[in-house]
Amino acid sequence: MPLTTIAGLEIDLVRKRMRSLRLTVYAGGRIRVAVPLHTPAAAVEEFVQARHAWIQKHQQQFATRAPRPSLQYVSGEQHPFLGRLHELQVTTAPGRPRAWLDEATAQLHLHVPSESTSAQRAAVLAAWYRQQLKQRIPGLLQHWEPVVGRQAASWGVKQMRTRWGTCNIGARRIWLNLELIKRPLPCLEYVVVHELTHLHERLHNARFWGLLDQFMPDWRTHKNELNQVLLGPSSHPDAD
Template identity: 40%
Template structure:
């Protein structure tokens, strides 16, 4: 029996369940904000999985709270000297208050944030986030163009949005792909892994043997890229 993936909602928690040829049930909670993933033997029914998750629910909630706390603590004051990451590389922030158009400029080491005098940290952060989203959009456009040609498929629609528990998602029926806006802070090869991962679902629903074989064939280092992506 090939591996199959389903999604369950258990006591308000979204849980991805992968049924495959394993001896024991394992529960994991993963960044960026606490995605819950269960690896279950194929002989298990949904009710057995549900009861196992409920039994571990206090631990699961603690892990999810940890990830969310880390995310909250990572918020910046948006002042000169702070370090901000763009595609895996640290840049030193320099805030420049002056009249004129507000914008962000970047070089190899710095982020220059041009803002009006008296701007709030929230306003500065929103400006930076818009700039990061645009950098990510351009990177996704380039990667999709490359992989559409390699895989001989077309991605008809994709979007960038905030996602609490996933780096990306794909609806095989509509062929719509979504990317987590936080990917703008991850190394480019991690972004490429997500692009290929989601496009792979055009060919293989779920994450079974067919999916892993596809990834092995087209992106041999995908497992190491996944590990790097999921580091905090």
């Protein structure tokens, strides 16, 4: 797609059916701005110009980040869980593949067939991560919904490349990124509160951030921690 120059920056501008403008900075420095179909050029220019410093900051962060190591799912690798690294111990044995955490030794154990590939081992560990995250969400909602004063009608977990969480306001359904189970628990709590707050206010405006200050005064600490993480190979993640 051809780039256009906006506010002195090369921008991948996309017009589509949506309610608000959205900005994404990708690894390598590419900038994508998605806007509603009939947004005036002047409004797009103002939107980009207001975020010029934010764009530069994240481009610099990407430039200094080391690439994530390529995982082979073999013994000795370090894998995160709730903000801590755990050594992986792989045992090849017949039977149903499974993963489990030995809290006494802080080791993640993976039992898989001897002929299993790294992709198959990754899938077993991902299933365990998903189970662990799903076990924690009901308790967090039970705690935070009275604080926020809103209830989610339903929730789900999925792998997302550019968002830690999303909220379907009409359906009152929140989605949480599977990767959150690898981060410290307060980061997961922040995303839960963030998405519940959208049931008060759709937009990321002054009212939204003011409500978040009220519900979780230290949210900036957790957001900043998540901002240091490169979710996928090409984008800077955020809660939506």
